Amino acid sequence: MVVGDVTTGTDVLVIGAGPAGYVAAIRAGQLDLDVTLVEKDAYGGTCLNHGCIPSKAMITATDVAHEARHAEEMGIHADPAIDLSGMVSWKDGVVDQLTSGVEKLCKANGVNLLEGTAVFADEHTARISHSGEGQGSETIEFEHAIVATGSRPIPIPDFSFDDEPILNSRQALALDSVPDSLAVVGAGYIGMELASVFAKLGTEVTVVEALDAILPGYDDDLKRPVKQRANDLGIDFHFGYAATEWYEPGDGIRVIAEPAGDAAADGGEVQVEEPDEDDRLELDVEKALIAVGRAPVSDTLELEAAGVETDENGVIETDSRARTNVDHIFAVGDVAGEPMLAHKGSAEGQVAAEVIAGEPAALDHQAMPAVVFTDPEIATVGMTETEADEAGFDPVVGEFPLRASGRALTMGDSDGFVKIVAEESDGYVLGASIVAPEASELIAELGLAIELGATLEDVASTVHAHPTLSESVMEAAENALGQAIHTLNR
Numbered sequence: 001m002v003v004g005d006v007t008t009g010t011d012v013l014v015i016g017a018g019p020a021g022y023v024a025a026i027r028a029g030q031l032d033l034d035v036t037l038v039e040k041d042a043y044g045g046t047c048l049n050h051g052c053i054p055s056k057a058m059i060t061a062t063d064v065a066h067e068a069r070h071a072e073e074m075g076i077h078a079d080p081a082i083d084l085s086g087m088v089s090w091k092d093g094v095v096d097q098l099t100s101g102v103e104k105l106c107k108a109n110g111v112n113l114l115e116g117t118a119v120f121a122d123e124h125t126a127r128i129s130h131s132g133e134g135q136g137s138e139t140i141e142f143e144h145a146i147v148a149t150g151s152r153p154i155p156i157p158d159f160s161f162d163d164e165p166i167l168n169s170r171q172a173l174a175l176d177s178v179p180d181s182l183a184v185v186g187a188g189y190i191g192m193e194l195a196s197v198f199a200k201l202g203t204e205v206t207v208v209e210a211l212d213a214i215l216p217g218y219d220d221d222l223k224r225p226v227k228q229r230a231n232d233l234g235i236d237f238h239f240g241y242a243a244t245e246w247y248e249p250g251d252g253i254r255v256i257a258e259p260a261g262d263a264a265a266d267g268g269e270v271q272v273e274e275p276d277e278d279d280r281l282e283l284d285v286e287k288a289l290i291a292v293g294r295a296p297v298s299d300t301l302e303l304e305a306a307g308v309e310t311d312e313n314g315v316i317e318t319d320s321r322a323r324t325n326v327d328h329i330f331a332v333g334d335v336a337g338e339p340m341l342a343h344k345g346s347a348e349g350q351v352a353a354e355v356i357a358g359e360p361a362a363l364d365h366q367a368m369p370a371v372v373f374t375d376p377e378i379a380t381v382g383m384t385e386t387e388a389d390e391a392g393f394d395p396v397v398g399e400f401p402l403r404a405s406g407r408a409l410t411m412g413d414s415d416g417f418v419k420i421v422a423e424e425s426d427g428y429v430l431g432a433s434i435v436a437p438e439a440s441e442l443i444a445e446l447g448l449a450i451e452l453g454a455t456l457e458d459v460a461s462t463v464h465a466h467p468t469l470s471e472s473v474m475e476a477a478e479n480a481l482g483q484a485i486h487t488l489n490r
């Protein structure tokens, strides 16, 4: 259908159908608002199509192969053959199922769906260009808008994602053959998750990280089991190096990395010291994955036409109700800044819709979980011991090592621990960190504990089924109370 230059009106225009935008649209529909959701690419955004879901599918599939290959101790001798294109098409099937589900849910909740690219024309009008030749454009007048345009991978100078051997995470998750060798630039969330995937596929993986450790922002004790497992997988690490250039010497590519400047160590922009031939690293690999962070997609929206401001990094700043500096325009998800986590975006999307509907909703980040799907997984929620201390609490910490968990031992996966932080005087749970198989699932109980104002006593006296990993949560609470049964009390 060719869409002419028509003007329609809507209560709420949501731009972007990722986990922040589609959730906002569905919630707005449930609240009887007239809502239009515009998406230029695919329902479900980066998370469903190119990020969380495909990466978790690939992590699971490569874990199955890896575990089968290393199950001799359990009396299993197997040598699974990997057909990457079969694995990728299974992953694509999962993605299709979820994205079509999103479309159906939106329609069932009365959301008007529009395919096209939106830009602001003024503070109550957006122009939508429809993709495809002769598809034209249309104008939407809105009472409220919710910007949910997400983020995109940051390239590094001289490493363009248009060059076939240089990959971003999206391209890496769509490869149809296993590379013999891969340089991973950046040991953050994406770098560490995908380094394991490729190592388990049999790729020789080398990680180059500007800082002196993996996973910036996470405590050392959480990173240790993950780094150890990565070493066991044969992943090589070069810390304190920034990738600066690459070329094709003949066969494959050569990635050059130089010692990173002090700014990187302080969390600032990555710069290299004076290049010195003797200090430089040269990595001869088949491909390179660049995972040095993501930047908000705010530069293509003509935000200035609506008067919406961003910070110097393009993040749209919002208040606790997801409102931008323009009262009737909201921003949710990655475009509204860190933490760039899908569930944070969804929570913000719901708040924005509810505020527009006149409800007293507000964002509450105190129990925002974060998960790194490494092997083993890392999950955190609330405050660390240091953060609790800095916030003026008198923290008490309980810990339970997985090697004392019957279930972890029966899974053949007992590296890690559960740590719980509470206020000593009254026992209120303040935070938790877990490194364990299924840490991503275990953390939910502790998020609920924080949300409900539960105490160590509440967690410790809740009967947990045996034998389960979740007993470790109860045991950590017992340990903080000096009542642990299966580990020595501190």
Ligand code: NAD
Residues within 6 Å of the ligand: 156, 185, 186, 187, 188, 189, 190, 191, 193, 208, 209, 210, 211, 214, 215, 216, 241, 242, 243, 244, 264, 270, 291, 292, 293, 294, 339, 340, 341, 342, 370, 371, 372, 373
């Ligand atoms: P990140 O910020 O987690 O890590 C980037 C790493 O790259 C840092 O350690 C940084 O020091 C390093 N770096 C920067 N420039 C470099 C250079 N030139 N050479 C070598 N190292 C360099 O970023 P990411 O891994 O790209 O992830 C992006 C975002 O996506 C994150 O903010 C995260 O919130 C989100 N994400 C979340 C999940 C999850 O929730 N499990 C998974 C993937 C991504």
